Amino acid sequence: xxxxxxxxxxxxxxxxxxxxxxxxxxxxxxxxxxxxxxxxxxxxxxxxxxxxxxxxxxxxxxxxxxxxxxxxxxxxxxxxxxxxxxxxxxxxxxxxxxxxxxxxxxxxxxxxxxxxxxxxxxxxxxxxxxxxxxxxxxxxxxxxxxxxxxxxxxxxxxxxxxxxxxxxxxxxxxxxxxxxxxxxxxxxxxxxxxxxxxxxxxxxxxxxxxxxxxxxxxxxxxxxxxxxxxxxxxxxxxxxxxxxxxxxxxxxxxxxxxxxxxxxxxxx
Amino acid sequence: xxxxxxxxxxxxxxxxxxxxxxxxxxxxxxxxxxxxxxxxxxxxxxxxxxxxxxxxxxxxxxxxxxxxxxxxxxxxxxxxxxxxxxxxxxxxxxxxxxxxxxxxxxxxxxxxxxxxxxxxxxx
Amino acid sequence: xxxxxxxxxxxxxxxxxxxxxxxxxxxxxxxxxxxxxxxxxxxxxxxxxxxxxxxxxxxxxxxx
Numbered sequence: 001x002x003x004x005x006x007x008x009x010x011x012x013x014x015x016x017x018x019x020x021x022x023x024x025x026x027x028x029x030x031x032x033x034x035x036x037x038x039x040x041x042x043x044x045x046x047x048x049x050x051x052x053x054x055x056x057x058x059x060x061x062x063x064x065x066x067x068x069x070x071x072x073x074x075x076x077x078x079x080x081x082x083x084x085x086x087x088x089x090x091x092x093x094x095x096x097x098x099x100x101x102x103x104x105x106x107x108x109x110x111x112x113x114x115x116x117x118x119x120x121x122x123x124x125x126x127x128x129x130x131x132x133x134x135x136x137x138x139x140x141x142x143x144x145x146x147x148x149x150x151x152x153x154x155x156x157x158x159x160x161x162x163x164x165x166x167x168x169x170x171x172x173x174x175x176x177x178x179x180x181x182x183x184x185x186x187x188x189x190x191x192x193x194x195x196x197x198x199x200x201x202x203x204x205x206x207x208x209x210x211x212x213x214x215x216x217x218x219x220x221x222x223x224x225x226x227x228x229x230x231x232x233x234x235x236x237x238x239x240x241x242x243x244x245x246x247x248x249x250x251x252x253x254x255x256x257x258x259x260x261x262x263x264x265x266x267x268x
Numbered sequence: 269x270x271x272x273x274x275x276x277x278x279x280x281x282x283x284x285x286x287x288x289x290x291x292x293x294x295x296x297x298x299x300x301x302x303x304x305x306x307x308x309x310x311x312x313x314x315x316x317x318x319x320x321x322x323x324x325x326x327x328x329x330x331x332x333x334x335x336x337x338x339x340x341x342x343x344x345x346x347x348x349x350x351x352x353x354x355x356x357x358x359x360x361x362x363x364x365x366x367x368x369x370x371x372x373x374x375x376x377x378x379x380x381x382x383x384x385x386x387x388x389x390x391x
Numbered sequence: 392x393x394x395x396x397x398x399x400x401x402x403x404x405x406x407x408x409x410x411x412x413x414x415x416x417x418x419x420x421x422x423x424x425x426x427x428x429x430x431x432x433x434x435x436x437x438x439x440x441x442x443x444x445x446x447x448x449x450x451x452x453x454x455x
Contacts (some may be wrong), residue, residue: 008416051404054411075411077418088418096416109284110406112293130363158356159349161363166339204296220284227285238288242403245282248410282403291398294405 003030003039003079004047006060007246008071008089010100012036017067021060022053030082032089035096038064039085047076061246069104071096072246099251106195106214107244109223113186113209114238117178125164133157176202183209186230193223198249208237212249220244320373325380328366329391335359 004022012031021027021040029036038060047053054075061072079085089096183201190213191197199211215223220243227241283290338355341347347355370376382390 005418049408049412054404054407057411058407072410072415074413074415074417077416079418092418114288114293114296126363130360130367133360134364156353157360158353158358160356161360162335162338162342162352162356165335166342169339206296207293224284231285231287235287238292239285240287240290240293240402241285242282242406243284245406245410248414251414251416282406283399286399286402289398290395290402294398294401297405297409 002042003081003085004042005073005077005079005085006038006040006057007064007073008096008100009036009038009064009068010034010104011068014068017063019060019063022047022056027060030085030089032086033093035089035093035100037085037089039079039082042078047078049075058246065107065246069100070246071099071103071251072248095252102195103214103247103250105217106247107217107220108247108249109213109215109220109241109243110245111190111209111211111213111227112207112240113183114206114240115179115182115208116206116236117175125168126161129157129161129164133161179208186234187211189230190223190226193219193226196250214247214250217244317373317375320369321375321379324366324369324373324375325382325390328380331359331362331366332391 004025006021006027009016009029012029012034016027016029016036016038019027023040023043025040025042027038027040030039031037040060057075061070064070079088179202183199186209187197187199190211194213194215196214197211199209201209203210213223224241227239231239338347338359342352370380380391
């Protein structure tokens with residue numbers, strides 16, 4: 001028997017509304033000062049990340065958000081008993097209080113922007129030199145002369161290979177610069193509506209921008225409107241905006257993740 | 269008692285705006301395997317492949333670093349034509365050899381990388 | 392159209408997955424069955440979106 005941990009909440013003195021989480025167990029509060037952990041008992045030794053379980057975890061967290069400030073836990077956080085949960089709350093108390101204050105009344109919106117210009121980034125030029133040389137050396141393998149086999153016709157390939165790499169590098173740099181400029185322009189428009197954001201440039205060559213924004217609950221419509229405006233301004237790109245989500249991306253826990261206001265690119 | 273339905277929950281009302289095919293985004297992220305953290309395989313039944321993967325990853329890292337060094341020196345003009353040709357030949361041979369080794373162990377380019385969590389990928 | 396709805400659902404599920412599995416407050420419990428630790432080594436995203444039974448079978452069989 002163990003405890004599955006859903007979230008950390010404020011208003012520890014207010015009883016949690018009745019709801020069932022994983023394994024249909026009723027959620028309970030484990031309090032410490034003004035904060036509390038929302039937990040549920042767990043019989044199973046394993047918690048599989050199936051869509052059903054994931055959505056159940058999410059449903060509990062979202063339900064809590066209706067009436068409190070909520071710091072969502074990562075899926076699969078299981079503790080042995082109340083004592084250990086409480087000890088954890090105590091150990092990170094000030095950090096949790098600060099995080100709760102930061103996200104109170106706010107939600108997270110996710111954004112992805114795809115563009116078609118993947119910059120033809122495949123390592124074609126250097127790779128093609130490789131292939132040409134391989135083929136040539138395979139074809140020119142003649143009888144062994146004096147114990148040494150020599151690949152003919154490979155003069156100049158060394159230089160060609162490095163030049164191809166150089167050219168590739170230059171194209172890549174220019175492409176990245178284009179991406180950064182574009183992404184920054186889009187991000188700036190949305191950051192204006194947000195308290196904070198995390199953003200990742202070129203998670204894949206086609207995913208120009210992957211970002212999360214921490215916004216006030218009543219700003220969701222304005223945000224959506226901005227995204228729609230951006231869609232019409234950049235018709236050649238594809239936008240996807242989902243939410244509102246609990247602030248998963250904005251609960252700092254001593255990790256190396258820095259957000260827009262404090263640091264640079266966040267691709268965690 | 270608040271009823272929390274799970275199966276009917278998925279996706280309801282979470283899509284705020286989309287232009288283009290929403291599935292394309294899913295496909296892109298799945299391809300990138302960017303959603304789940306990747307680890308070096310530690311399955312004891314496959315130690316040989318796991319070891320090859322680790323070793324080749326390190327070789328690949330060094331290879332790329334050295335190539336980049338060479339490019340910087342070419343740009344700085346501190347290499348003779350002869351040196352460029354010889355270096356290039358070496359790197360070329362190394363690149364070809366790496367391809368062969370990858371084939372032997374059934375490894376793709378994406379396998380020769382390490383996910384360092386918050387620090388991103390090694391290469 | 393059912394197909395579009397499914398695609399939308401998938402895109403949203405991925406946003407959810409990313410959050411629940413990679414983000415949120417991360418504390419190690421005393422029982423080391425945290426999904427983030429062990430199980431994810433054996434899971435691929437494609438596997439995740441299939442049924443639980445298939446997932447269990449694949450975990451036993453393959454390493455990826």
